[in-house]
Amino acid sequence: MAFYSLKTGRARYRQGWLFAAALAVCLVLASPLLVIVWQAAQSDPADFIDTLWRPLVASLALNTALIVASTTLLCGVLGLVSAWFSERTRLPWQGLWPLLSVAPMAVPTFISSYAWVSLSDDLQGFPGALLVLGSAYSPLVFLPVSAALRGLDPALEETARTLGLGPWRCFFRLILPQLRPALLGGMLLVALSTLSEFGAFVLLRFRTFTTEIFAEYRAGFDSHGAAQLSIALLLAAALLIGLEWRVRRQASSYERRARGTRRAPPRLELGAGKWLVVAGFLLLSCVTLLLPLSTLGYWLTQHGDAAVSPVEVSAQLLFDASFSSIELGLEGAALTVLLALPLGYLLARRPGRVAAFMERVAFLVQGVPGIVIALGLVTVSIRVIPGLYQSQFLLLLAYAILFLPLAMVSVRSALLQAESRLEELARSLGLKGWQTWLRVLLPMAAPGLGAAASLVFLSIVTELTATLLLSPIGTETLATQIWADTSAMAFAAAAPYALILTVLSMVSTWLLMLLLGGNAINRLAADGTTVAGETAHV
Amino acid sequence: MKPFIKQGLLGAATLISLGLALPANAASLILYSAQHPQTVKLLVKDFEQASGISVKVREGEGPELVAQLMAEGKASPADVYFASNSPELMALEGKQMLTHLPATTLAAIPAKYNSPSGNWVGVTARENVLVVNNKLAAGLSMPASLLDLAAPQWKGKLAIAPSDGDFLPLVSAVRALKGDAAAQKWLKGLRDNAQMFDDNEGVAAAVNRGSVAVGIINNYYWARLQVELGAKGMHSQLYHFGNGDVGALLNVSGAGVLKTAHNADAAQKFVSYLTSARAQQVLAKSNITFEYPLLPGIAPAPVLKPFSQLAPPPLDMQKLGDDSQAAPMLRKAGLL
Numbered sequence: 040m041a042f043y044s045l046k047t048g049r050a051r052y053r054q055g056w057l058f059a060a061a062l063a064v065c066l067v068l069a070s071p072l073l074v075i076v077w078q079a080a081q082s083d084p085a086d087f088i089d090t091l092w093r094p095l096v097a098s099l100a101l102n103t104a105l106i107v108a109s110t111t112l113l114c115g116v117l118g119l120v121s122a123w124f125s126e127r128t129r130l131p132w133q134g135l136w137p138l139l140s141v142a143p144m145a146v147p148t149f150i151s152s153y154a155w156v157s158l159s160d161d162l163q164g165f166p167g168a169l170l171v172l173g174s175a176y177s178p179l180v181f182l183p184v185s186a187a188l189r190g191l192d193p194a195l196e197e198t199a200r201t202l203g204l205g206p207w208r209c210f211f212r213l214i215l216p217q218l219r220p221a222l223l224g225g226m227l228l229v230a231l232s233t234l235s236e237f238g239a240f241v242l243l244r245f246r247t248f249t250t251e252i253f254a255e256y257r258a259g260f261d262s263h264g265a266a267q268l269s270i271a272l273l274l275a276a277a278l279l280i281g282l283e284w285r286v287r288r289q290a291s292s293y294e295r296r297a298r299g300t301r302r303a304p305p306r307l308e309l310g311a312g313k314w315l316v317v318a319g320f321l322l323l324s325c326v327t328l329l330l331p332l333s334t335l336g337y338w339l340t341q342h343g344d345a346a347v348s349p350v351e352v353s354a355q356l357l358f359d360a361s362f363s364s365i366e367l368g369l370e371g372a373a374l375t376v377l378l379a380l381p382l383g384y385l386l387a388r389r390p391g392r393v394a395a396f397m398e399r400v401a402f403l404v405q406g407v408p409g410i411v412i413a414l415g416l417v418t419v420s421i422r423v424i425p426g427l428y429q430s431q432f433l434l435l436l437a438y439a440i441l442f443l444p445l446a447m448v449s450v451r452s453a454l455l456q457a458e459s460r461l462e463e464l465a466r467s468l469g470l471k472g473w474q475t476w477l478r479v480l481l482p483m484a485a486p487g488l489g490a491a492a493s494l495v496f497l498s499i500v501t502e503l504t505a506t507l508l509l510s511p512i513g514t515e516t517l518a519t520q521i522w523a524d525t526s527a528m529a530f531a532a533a534a535p536y537a538l539i540l541t542v543l544s545m546v547s548t549w550l551l552m553l554l555l556g557g558n559a560i561n562r563l564a565a566d567g568t569t570v571a572g573e574t575a576h577v
Numbered sequence: 578m579k580p581f582i583k584q585g586l587l588g589a590a591t592l593i594s595l596g597l598a599l600p601a602n603a604a605s606l607i608l609y610s611a612q613h614p615q616t617v618k619l620l621v622k623d624f625e626q627a628s629g630i631s632v633k634v635r636e637g638e639g640p641e642l643v644a645q646l647m648a649e650g651k652a653s654p655a656d657v658y659f660a661s662n663s664p665e666l667m668a669l670e671g672k673q674m675l676t677h678l679p680a681t682t683l684a685a686i687p688a689k690y691n692s693p694s695g696n697w698v699g700v701t702a703r704e705n706v707l708v709v710n711n712k713l714a715a716g717l718s719m720p721a722s723l724l725d726l727a728a729p730q731w732k733g734k735l736a737i738a739p740s741d742g743d744f745l746p747l748v749s750a751v752r753a754l755k756g757d758a759a760a761q762k763w764l765k766g767l768r769d770n771a772q773m774f775d776d777n778e779g780v781a782a783a784v785n786r787g788s789v790a791v792g793i794i795n796n797y798y799w800a801r802l803q804v805e806l807g808a809k810g811m812h813s814q815l816y817h818f819g820n821g822d823v824g825a826l827l828n829v830s831g832a833g834v835l836k837t838a839h840n841a842d843a844a845q846k847f848v849s850y851l852t853s854a855r856a857q858q859v860l861a862k863s864n865i866t867f868e869y870p871l872l873p874g875i876a877p878a879p880v881l882k883p884f885s886q887l888a889p890p891p892l893d894m895q896k897l898g899d900d901s902q903a904a905p906m907l908r909k910a911g912l913l
Contacts, residue, residue: 094911160788241775250775251913254740257640258904258913260668262648342805410641417648425652507637508645512607512654523614523636527865528778528801 054389060381065397067378068404068440071415072273075407078266090267095251103234103247103275106168111230113173118180118225119218121323123210124316126188129306131313136320137185138552143327144178145544147501149238150537151175154334156242167243172233174327179232180225182494183448186555187221188214190456193304206307220287224448227283231276231405231444248272249408262414269411276406280399332541342531356520361539364516367506368499368543370431371438372492375446378439379491383450388459398447405444409504413437416509429511437505442498446491453487454480486554493551497544517543605631606843607654609646611639611661612830615865623859624850630843639665639742647672651837656844659700659832659851662742666697666833667899675833676841678848685852686871689893690829697833700851701860701868703795704887705747705826707816708781713790719816723747723824724755726793727766735771736780736792739912743777743795743828748903750826753896757906764910773912785813795828800867800880819888827889830868 079087090096118140125136143151152171155162162170191214199213200206215222240250248268255264309316382401385394404412416437420428427433457480465479466472481488503518510516517540524533610617614636621632637645639661646653646669658675660666669675675696682698683691690699707719717734720726726735738744751760772789774780780792781802796815803811818824832851834844850856857870861877869877869884877884907913 089908093908095908095913157786160783163788242779244772244774244779246773250740254775254913256644257740257742258745258907260640260643260647260665262644265644341810342807414641414644414648417645421649421652428649428652429654504641507635508641512633512635519636526638526778527613527615528782528798528805529615529865530805 057381057385057389058393061385061394061397064378064382064443065400067436068401068443070419071412071440072403072407074415074418075266075269075273075411078262079270082263082267086263087267090264091271095246099246099248099251102165102245103249105165106172106245106247107230107233107275107279109169110172110176110233111226113169114177114180114229115222115226117173117177117323119184119222121177121320122181122185122188123214124320126185127304127306128309128313128316130309130316132317137181138549139320139324139328140181141178141552142324142545142548143174144176145497145541145548146175146328146331147238147540147544148172148175148236149242150335150541151331152239152242154331154338157338158330158334163244165245168240168245170326171239171243172236174331175239176229176232177327179228179445180222182551182555183221183225183452184218186449186452187218188304190452191217191304196304223283223287227279227402228405228444228448230279231402234272234276234279234406235408237408237410248275252408253410256410265411269407272407273403276403279406280402284395284399335537339530339534339537356515357535357539360515360517360520360536361543363514364500364518364540364543367431367434367438367510367514367516368496368547371435371442371499372495374435375439375442375495376450376488376492379443379446379450380454382443383447383454386451387454401447402444404440409441409502410508412441413505413508416440416505429509431511434506434509434511434514437509438495438499438502441502441505442495445498446495449487449491449494450484453484453491456487457483489554490551493547493554497547497551500540500543500547605633606656606840606847608632608634608657608659608847609642609655610634610636610659611642611665612659613866616860616863617659619859619863619865620851620856623855624847627850627855628843628846630846632847643668646674646835653835653837654839655835656838656840657832657834657847660697660830662746663697663699663829663831663894663897664742664745664900666692666831667894669833669835670694670696671899671901674836676836676838678834679845682845682849682852685849687873690827690871691831691894692833693893693895697831698848698852699829699831699871700857701866702827702829702871703797703868704817704882704889705743705824705828706794706796706799707818707824708784708792708794708799708813709816710784710787710790710813712812713787717790720818720824721820722822723793723818724751724759724763726791727763727770729770731770731791733770733772734790735767736774736783736789737767737771738774738776738780738793739767739907741774741776744793745900745903745907746828746897747793747823747826748906749897749900750823750890750892752902752906753892753898754823754890757902761906761910764906764912768911781813785811787812791816793824796881797867800878801865803880804864815882817882817887821888821890823890825887825889826892827869827887829871829894 121136121140124130125140130136148171151174152167155167155171196209196213199209204212235249237249237253240247248271252265252268252272255268256262382397386398416433417428420433461483462475462479465475470478500516501518503522506514506516506519507522517536520536521533521540524530524536608621617634617636621634625631635642635655642658643665646655646658649655658666658669666675670692677695678698683695686699690702691697709719713734748760748764751763774783777794777798780794781798783789784792785802799813799815832848834841834848838844852872854872854875857872857875860866860868861870861875864878867878867881869881904913
C-alpha cells in the first residue's frame with residue numbers, strides 16, 4: 040500500500056522536516072547539559088581531581104551504585120510480577136490492582152520518606168531508601184510492561200501451549216523475552232531517576248552524588264564543584280543507557296513483527312491461588328500506600344495549638360495555589376507531549392541509529408538532578424534568549440526537558456500502535472501531511488498521548504526546584520507553598536496544600552490508568568474478535 | 578508557504594508571545610529572598626503600605642538563589658538579596674556583586690554584625706546551641722566547649738548537619754579562634770562521632786524524637802519545633818554553651834543591594850527599612866522565625882533566651898572571614 044515511496048521528493052522533504060524537528064528538540068534538551076560540560080571544562084584540572092578524589096567520594100560512589108542497582112532490580116521484579124498478575128490472571132476486583140500498582144507514584148518521595156522515618160529510625164539509610172524508591176518507582180516498570188503484555192500476540196502463546204509448554208516455561212521462554220524491551224526501558228527510567236533522586240535521601244540520611252551536588256551549592260555557592268560532580272553523574276547515566284542499549288539490541292529479534300490481528304490474550308485461572316495473589320497485592324499496597332499516608336495523616340494532626348496561627352491559610356490562597364499548579368501542569372504536559380511527538384514519531388517510523396541516539400540524549404537529562412538542569416537553563420536563557428528569562432514559557436520548557444523521558448515511553452508506543460498502513464492510506468486518499476496528523480494519527484494515538492500527559496502533569500505538580508528558580512516572579516503553587524511552610528517546620532500549615540496536591544496526583548494517576556485501559560478497549564472494539572468472556576474485565 | 582510550516586510558525590509565535598506577555602513591572606522592586614517566606618510576606622506587606630513601592634519576591638533556598646544570582650550575572654533582574662545566612666552575602670560581595678550601603682543604614686546595626694566593607698547589613702541573628710534529648714542525655718554531663726564534642730565519649734551520641742549553611746560559619750569560627758590544625762582535628766573527631774543529617778531541621782527533629790542524644794543546631798529550629806508540636810510534643814531542651822565559647826557563635830542574616838539593581842533607590846529604601854524599628858518589631862513578633870532582631874532595644878520573642886544574656890565568642894565578620902576555607906576543610910575531614 041506504500042503509495043509514497045521513500046524515493047519521491049515529497050517524502051524526502053517530509054522526512055527532512057521530521058529530522059529537523061527532532062534534532063531541534065534534542066538540542067533544547069541537551070542545552071543545560073552542555074552548560075554543565077562547559078562549566079566543568081573551565082575548571083582547573085587539579086581542582087577537578089580534588090573534587091573527585093576526596094575521602095567522601097568513595098562512599099558516595101558505593102552508596103550511589105548500591106541504591107541504583109538494588110532499586111532497579113527491586114522495581115524490575117515488582118513491576119513485572121504485578122503487571123503479569125494484573126494483566127494475565129483472573130483475579131477478583133480485576134480493575135483495582137492496576138490502579139493500586141500505579142498509585143504509589145502519586146505519593147511524593149519526600150512525603151513517604153518523612154512518614155517512614157517518623158515510624159522507625161532503623162529505616163534511615165539504605166533500607167529506607169530502597170523501601171521508598173522501590174514503592175515510588177516500580178510503576179515506571181509496571182506501566183510499560185503491562186502495556187506490552189496487552190499488546191502481545193496471543194497466537195504465539197497458544198501455539199506454544201498446544202505444543203506442550205507449561206505455564207511457567209511458557210512465561211520464561213516466550214513471554215519474558217518479548218517483554219524485554221518494555222522491561223528494560225522501564226528499569227532504565229528507574230535507574231536514572233534513582234541517580235538524580237534528592238528529596239527522599241535527605242530525610243533518610245543517605246548520601247549519594249546527587250545529595251552531594253546540593254551540598255556543594257551550599258558549601259561553596261559556586262557551580263564549579265557541582266558541575267564536576269554532575270559530570271560523574273552524567274558518565275554514570277551514560278553507562279546505564281549504554282548498558283540498556285546493548286541488552287535491548289540483543290533482545291530486539293524477539294519483537295513482534297506482524298501486527299495484523301489483535302485480540303486480548305487469555306487470562307490464567309489460578310484457582311484458590313488467586314487469593315494468595317490478592318493477599319500479596321494488598322500487602323504491597325499497605326507498604327506502598329496505606330502506611331505512609333496514614334502515618335502522615337497522624338503526624339499532621341499532632342501539632343500544637345499555636346501551630347497554624349502564625350501563617351495565613353485562606354480559601355483564596357488555597358484556590359490561587361491550586362489554580363497555578365493545575366495551569367502549569369496542564370500547559371507543561373501539553374508542551375512536553377508536543378515536543379515528544381517528533382522524537383516519538385521518528386522512533387516509531389524510522390528507527391535506526393540516529394533516532395536511538397536522539398532518544399538517549401533525552402534520557403541523559405533524567406540522570407542529572409533538577410537543580411543542575413534548572414541552573415543550566417538560567418545560563419542558557421540569559422545568554423541566548425534573555426527576553427524569555429523567568430517567563431512562564433521558560434518554566435514550561437524546563438518541565439518539558441525534565442519530564443520528556445517519562446512521556447517518551449507512552450508517546451512512542453502510542454504512535455507504534457497507530458498503524459503506518461492507515462497513515463499511508465490517508466495520504467494516498469489525498470490528505471496532506473498535517474491533515475493526516477490531525478485527522479488520522481493523533482486521534483488514533485490520543486489515549487497513549489493522554490496517558491503521557493497525565494504522567495507529566497503528575498510530575499509537574501510535585502516539582503519544586505525548577506519552579507522556584509524559573510517561575511515568573513511571585514508565582515505560588517501548591518508545591519512552593521508546602522515548601523514555604525515545611526521549611527519553617529510549619530507542618531500543620533502545609534497540611535491543606537499537601538492534601539490538595541495528593542488529591543490532584545491521585546486524580547491524574549486515575550486518569551492515566553483510565554486512558555491506558557481505554558487504549559485496550561478501543562483496540563478490542565476495533566477488531567471485534569474478542570475471546571468470549573474477555574470483554575467483561577477490560 | 579506550506580500549511581504545516583505556517584502552522585508551526587504560528588504556533589511558535591503564539592507560544593513565545595504567551596511567554597513575553599508578562600514582563601516584569603519596571604516600577605516595582607524585585608527581591609530575591611532566602612528568608613522564611615511567611616516572615617518576608619509580613620515585611621513586604623508592611624513596606625508596601627509604608628512606602629507605596631510594590632515589591633515582587635522570588636523565594637528559594639539561600640545557596641540556590643546565590644547560585645542563580647551568579648549564573649544571571651549582569652543580566653540579573655534582582656534589586657535586593659535578603660539572605661538566610663551571612664556567608665551567602667560574603668560570597669556575593671566576593672564576586673563584587675553588591676553595592677555599598679549608605680552610612681545611615683549601616684549605623685543602625687552594631688558594626689560587628691555588618692559586612693566589614695559596608696556592602697551588606699545584618700538584620701537578624703541566631704545563636705548556635707546544643708539540642709539535648711531529655712531521656713537519652715539524662716546521664717551525660719554537658720560539654721563545656723563545642724570542641725569537647727570531638728572526644729570519644731560522644732561517639733554515636735551526636736548529630737550534625739555538615740552541609741547546612743549554618744555549619745560553615747562554625748568551622749570558620751573554630752579556625753579563627755583555635756587555628757587550622759585544631760579545627761581539622763576537631764572535624765575528624767566529629768566525623769567519627771556524629772550521625773550526619775542534611776540540615777538543621779533534620780537534626781532538631783531527630784534529637785526531639787529520640788533518635789540521637791544531642792545535636793548542634795541554631796536555636797530557632799527548636800523554637801519553631803516547639804510551636805509546631807506544642808509543649809506535649811517536646812522531648813528535648815536547649816543547652817547554651819555561653820562563656821564566650823566558640824559553640825555560642827551568633828549566625829547573622831542580612832541584606833544587600835545588587836550592583837546591577839534596576840531600581841537602586843527603592844532597593845536602598847527596602848534595606849534601610851529592614852533595619853528600622855518598625856521592621857525589626859515585625860520580625861520579633863512574627864512567631865515564625867524566632868531570630869534575634871539586631872537593632873538594639875528591640876526585644877526578641879519571649880521563648881528566646883534574652884539577647885543580653887548570650888555570651889558569644891569575641892569575633893566579628895572580619896575575623897570570621899568569608900568561609901572560603903571552611904568547605905575544603907570539611908572535604909578533607911570527609912564530612913563533605
